[in-house]
């Protein structure tokens with residue numbers, strides 16, 4: 001039986017008037033939350049149950065809940081876009097529903113039927129439509145997640161789990177907006193290794209990235225680029241985004257999905273859009289040696305970070321600690337022509353200003 005995520009009795013559905021004031025400013029990213037959330041429970045034997053749409057409110061936690069100790073948790077991130085005619089749309093939510101279950105498999109969490117994931121997302125967008133900003137490039141960010149809620153300290157897959165979707169208005173992920181970013185390359189820390197959880201969207205991957213992220217900030221960089229755990233020679237991805245390179249030979253190059261990196265929905269969309277911009281999409285390993293020599297020689301002309309939160313954000317430089325000190329290479333074109341054109345194309349599709357030939361967008365409100 002599918003889940004309906006209906007509004008729980010007695011839950012007000014109209015947001016307070018003062019939120020309108022907040023929505024005129026820059027909401028930043030991940031700071032503000034809307035009024036409602038979708039919740040469902042799962043237990044071994046009973047399956048999914050107790051689905052509801054309720055007020056956004058704290059969970060009650062038992063100190064022994066498994067997620068607090070063993071990080072059995074997964075999440076997703078997608079956006080709802082308010083268009084000029086006030087309709088509200090999602091971008092490829094089925095891809096997020098599918099990836100959520102791939103992450104669930106890897107973290108030994110129960111699968112949530114894709115239609116239930118989509119229903120929960122749509123219900124939150126519908127009830128909190130007033131929270132979807134109208135300002136340019138602002139969205140209602142949606143955060144579906146699932147965690148082990150069983151209070152039990154043995155190390156095994158939990159027999160009780162909670163699924164929820166929260167939301168909040170979001171502006172630019174980077175405080176400086178779409179301005180090009182500087183990237184710190186870490187060859188000390190790894191995000192994932194062979195057989196690890198790199199391809200899953202689980203909290204643990206992000207926890208293990210934070211120290212490198214802090215080092216990046218200490219070196220005035222906004223993101224960290226991870227390399228493979230075995231040799232630290234192969235480029236993987238950024239802390240919260242995939243990396244794409246544009247070559248002088250007209251290729252759009254990005255590292256392959258080898259199990260260590262997240263299969264970004266934005267990455268996949270860009271690979272499909274690339275030929276329309278005269279770029280040949282190429283998924284292949286990229287070494288740090290190639291990255292540095294390519295940027296220096298000009299065979300790599302542009303680079304950008306891509307992901308739901310950052311959309312497409314140009315890279316200005318890569319910085320790295322070498323034995324004899326820190327070195328930096330600057331892209332020949334920071335925020336170059338192809339980066340700008342792909343960004344424009346993607347956001348025009350998302351906001352319904354450009355034809356959606358791929359059928360990527362779906363209306364909710």
Ligand SMILES: Cc1ncc(COP(=O)(O)O)c(C=O)c1O
Pocket residue numbers: 077237238239240241242262263264265266267306307308309
């Ligand atoms: C580690 C990591 N890589 C890549 C991405 C990009 O994925 P998507 O385009 O699906 O948002 C994200 C963002 O969610 C991420 O956290």
